[in-house]
Amino acid sequence: MNLDIEFVLPHWLYWSVLLLLPLVVMFFVDRSFRRGGTISGGDTAEVPAGEEVAVAYQPPGNLFTAIVDRLSGFSGRYVAYWALIAPFAFAYEVLVRYAFNSPTNWVHESMTLMFGMQYLVAGAYALREGGHVRVDILYQRARPLNKAALDLVTSVFFFIFTIALLVTGWKFFSQSVSDQFFFGSSYANETSFTEWAIQFYPVKFMLFFGALLLLLQGFGQLVRDAQAYRYHWRLHDGSRTFARVLLVIAALLAAWVVFEMINIAVTDYDSLAGSLENSLGSVGIGALTLVMFGSLMVVLVAGLPLAFVTGGLGVAFLYLVGDQAMLNLMPSRIFPMMTNYQLSAIPLFIFMASVLEKAGIIEELFDVVYKWMGGLKAGLAIATVIASTLLAAMVGVIGAAVVTMGLIALPAMLKRHYDPEIAIGSIMAGGTLGILIPPSILAIIYGVIAQQSVGELYLGSLIPGLLLAFMYGFYCWMRGTLNIKLAPPMPVEDRVSTGEKLRLLRNMLAPIVLVILVLGVIFTGIATPVEAAGIGTFGALVVAAMHKRLTWPNLHAACMTTLVASAMVMWIIFGASIFVGFYILQGGQTFVQELISGAGLGPYAVLLLMMVLLVALGMFLDWVGILLLAVPIFVPLIKGLTFDGVFGLPGVAPADVSLWFGVIYLVNMQMSFLSPPFGYALFYIKGVCPPHITMAQIFRSSFPFLGIQALGLLLVILFPALVTWLPNLAYG
Structure with missing residues (x-):
């Protein structure tokens, strides 16, 4: 008797489950909370409790930050519920392999791609929840005004990373759909190499979409940082010199980033006068080691989350040592990590x-x-x-x-x-x-x-x-x-x-x-x-x-805890893979x-x-x-x-x-x-x-x-x- 099971998950069913299941779970979770459901236990997210420092002033934000917070919250919650699929998928794989001698490829690939997309979308939610780990060697000891100024300075590296990922992620995605820069008549339709042959472009689109969500949440955070700076400026009773210096540094760094973005947009091979593109191209590996790891320690102690320190500096050195074309290494470094089985x-x-x-x-x-x-x-x-x-x-x-x-x-x-x-x-x-x-x-x-x-x-x-x-x-x-x-x-x-x-x-x-x-x-x-x-x-x-x-409330809490903890780990991997990958390449x-x-x-x-x-x-x-x-x-x-x-x-x-x-x-x-x-x-x-x-x-x-x-x-x-x-x- 042949007990082989030849079922292969149709592509349309896979995408339908990812699209519709979170909405169904949201309905039952919200209904349970409305009926008085509660969450058992505590919060076991892998975020250091000592990082959560109580402060007297919480920036109020504005309409933009409220919209962005709701968008990040909804998108995070949406992809968090995908975790409920995996236990049943892997249980099915082990069952059919040993009970019916019918191993599958589509289970492993579908779950790997699902989690890869989840990591990218979850970055903005983790930022909203304070889930990205930072090294607070000096940051936590700074006075409130100086801390707000440090947030403004280090945010430049955050935007370097997210904007570069946004642009290169769009290129990476569009090339998996078409062999032209944007969508064209030649339809590439890149698929995986297994017999399941799932299309890759929805997965690669998440590089762009995740960066977009992260960028919007970053702008919301920037608004709050600016509000905190103004508030503490009024209350500060000591010298404001250090805060002024940090603000000037932030303005100069931001101006440089905008100028270099213009340079990338209007040139292909010859840089604009004053551009720093390839300015470190002739530096030896010994000096480059000191510069890269010295700058890493400086920005780390300033309080920026580790993922964006390594990612932002990695992008900067790709541009300073190489050129604008080398920035396209970003998605090619991140994609293998987000789809690693x-x-x-x-x-x-x-x-x-x-x-x-x-x-x-x-x-x-x-x-x-x-x-x-x-x-x-x-x-x-x-x-x-x-x-x-x-x-x-x-x-x-x-x-x-x-x-x-x-x-x-x-x-x-x-x-x-x-x-x-x-x-x-x-x-x-x-x-x-x-x-x-x-x-x-x-x-x-x-x-x-x-x-x-x-x-x-x-x-x-x-x-x-x-x-x-x-x-x-x-x-x-x-x-x-x-x-x-x-x-x-x-x-x-x-x-x-x-x-x-x-x-x-x-x-x-x-x-x-x-x-x-x-x-x-x-x-x-x-x-x-x-x-x-x-x-x-x-x-x-x-x-x-x-x-x-x-219960539905407990499943919701477990999914959200998982989302923040795994996003923290994976975004550190994404950022560090760029920084370390470039250093090894050099x-x-x-x-x-x-x-x-x-x-x-x-x-x-x-x-x-x-x-x-x-x-x-x-x-x-x-x-x-x-x-x-x-x-x-x-x-x-x-x-x-x-x-x-x-x-x-x-x-x-x-x-x-x-x-x-x-x-x-x-x-x-x-x-x-x-x-x-x-x-x-x-x-x-x-x-x-x-x-x-x-x-x-x-x-x-x-x-x-x-x-x-x-x-x-x-x-x-x-x-x-x-x-x-x-x-x-x-x-x-």
Whole structure:
């Protein structure tokens, strides 16, 4: 009996679902809210709580900003609901592949293209919601007037990026429809290379449309920045010199940008007199490195979101070192990222995390672990680490883990008179295990950038992740044993019987099965990480339904959380791919490699230098930015080195070097989340701490766990088998 299923999704049905489904979901969501529906749980978007600074004055905007906000809100909400399609699509793919021996191509391609379009449209919504991560080294410490002036200056780089993407995105789109600049009689109708042969021009149109939405939202933000500047100018009681200087700089930069836009519009080959096109064309790679990364740090500390810092500077250097024709590299760098199959696992895992959080699974998880471990000395801190480890295996989203465990575990520990530094440190360290414990989102991005198997990375990072979790728990137990007042055990009257513990464990059966299912299908090779993410999301919906939390308001909240978090990550990737891609194109990768190799350092000294650089970068930059700036340069260099071991210990096989370094990198990035002064976990936890907990206490609480992480990093370097044994056992 032939059970083959030959169904191929018609193109018209695909586009119809994308167009109509969000409207149907909007109807049911709005009706549910009108009938008194509420959202369960909190907000687990991966946006640092510490970035949201309360200010006394909120610029009122005007009619234009109100219209733009509504447009960005509607478009963001519209594409956010597309996430509801993916779990069912991937569940269908796995079912027909194994039950009916009928694998498809159209499922993977349709979902990849869908998420690619979602990323582009979501940029404006994320900007409206403050979801784009910024580095506030100096910005947050500036006085209100100077902060408003900095916003006006740095907005120039935002507009450089968005206007360039708007123009080049239109060209990129139009060329997929016609071989002429605009639509012409010759209809190209570019399609994909699979048998599904979907048209690419609607997808490429989103490069233009997403840039247009982002540009409009940027103009709305500019109006508010100008209102804030005028307001604080009137109230400012000190010197206004610095603000005046910044305003002059902003005016000069804006005038230069307008002039160069005119130059591009009226010339093809010969620039206008005074144009800076190709003005840095003769600069050597050493000087260019200083200029590019020096300007990057200057604009970063001024407070512009990382995505637009790297994107705007990347466009500027494309023009200054190359010419206007080189700007057309922009969409050709962004399009492969927005349509990368592996990266589509990111919104799926974030969606899975959000659904589970709304289903109340995380609260139940902590309650169960606490009842089991509470009788130990420092049992509540140990329970926090264990719950965070399990949570990391469910979601892989660091912001979700730290914030959620901070809301649940911190009040419980403080109520039981735990030392605040042990309580806070265990939450932050446990929450950052999402970097290592599969399914890590950082591992997915690293695998794409470094061309490394994500499945191997997941297996390789599992033992180091569990080892660090054990070391965190052991440290808490040791502190509680040496001084019981620092971390007292659960009171006897609150402890439960073994039968009650088993009954509580039964409540966690469904999420535990979900974790085993997701990781199992990855490790056994049954499904790719993307398919596993889709299956996991489908399972999360089932678990939410079992807990009677699968409501329209909860689905809405999960979709919007997913949209902001994934847009933040992906727009950083878009901007950094331009900046780093251009630097590598100019020979930057070779320059850095020759610089390091020319220093005469041995392989382990080179690795140590990389680790120090990564730790330093982690003190200031976002983890996605570090990955995109450093990994494309470090990985080719590390692959060419031989690691024979130190102190007589075994070395690393050449075939395993890339995997080994990838896990070392992940451990290092876990340190970056706890590294003062700007580690993101420090600000995640600050957002949920009681007012009496100071940043100094948070900083001090991170130091012991940073030491444990450094020890874990050293163990992974000295004993490579901690990384390579499990992947070699599974894959040979």
